Amino acid sequence: MFHKEGSKIIFISLVVFIVLLLGSSYVFTNPWILKPIQYVLLALFLLILQFFRNPVRTIEVNDYHIVAPVDGKVVVIEEVFEPEYFKDKRLQVSIFMSPINVHVTRYATSGKVKYSKYHPGKYLVAWHPKASTENERTTVVIENRIFGEIMYRQIAGALAKRIVNYAEEGMHVRQGHDAGFIKFGSRVDLYFPLGTDIKVSIGQKAVGNKTIIATK
Template sequence: MKSGPLPIAREGYPFLLISLALTLLGAWLFWPLGVAFGLAFLFCLNFFRDPARTPPADTGLLVSPADGTVLKIESLSSGPYMKEPHQKVSIFMSPFNVHVNRIPCDGKVEEVHYFPGKFFVASLDKASLENERNAVVLKTPQGQKVAFVQIAGLVARRIVCYLRENTPVSRGERYGMIRFGSRMEVCLPPEWQVTVKPGQKVFAGESSLARMN
């Protein structure tokens, strides 16, 4: 996934063009309507921003695949995306966060699974397994598995993922987005040292989530 010539995700271009056209039309017909559509244009401009990100120089760090706030960190014996014991870091993305998603570590995509579902508020635990979601399972050069899951929320009802199975990927690379508020979950090997805590703000492609052992 590449960004366009402006620091705006290409998925946002239709929304920006439509809201801009409505702003101009509204300003011509009835100026309060133009103001309302202008605010919608500014919201879309902010939502679809796609700033450049630089991963940490330390290649032993797994980076966050999403902007947002860490909700919880769990140790699980098994799960729907990794059958073996693992840790899971859940991140909530508000409508005001950057929503472009990035690869957390180098590796090769082994599996990509899309699951249709409901649209509960993304911060709720039941959203993890009941909402619309897209899961990617990646194998690192060392042979360890990492899974990262895009989960749609109450407002976010469109998951975008450009990854395909058997594709090599690099840490910090753009791979998709979720529109208008959502959740991201990252499943890690149990021996990796998680470097974040609940309530912490993280940034896709830059913030460390864990040290890969």
């Protein structure tokens, strides 16, 4: 199953793949040259397909759990000052997604969207310390009945050129449902109240809709 955000890119890639495949067959008659070219073209097309995959992951909604919004590696767990919305200290957990990870963003918790804003910006590598405040990003705050206000940021990386965010202020969202998509490399930051019980560790692999990030 593929995400709807990849439909146009997948179609264009398929057309380009077919044209290049037929063109290479016409230009190169030597199989020792033709076959490697065809394998490379096929590998590139498959890479695009896997990037936009959208595995179905059912979830039992639990307001006492904050689940991973994306697949990736936990790269940051630290106390920081959050200047945009809370303007106080928060506990930040960051998940870095490589190009081979699923890039669907899902709602980590249920609740009402209190804040949703897009910020244009740079395209520093996603693990750069300044990526959270200088890269292209969206900031979303969801008010959950147990945790209170939880923030997450979709952050573009060096390859990401478009962030898709479905959250709009006033919406009531459900844990596990699609919240958006980040195309080609990225990171998601989560911000919790100080003292939140974090259940992941640095270097741990997180799986969207499955890994529990925090509990009450």
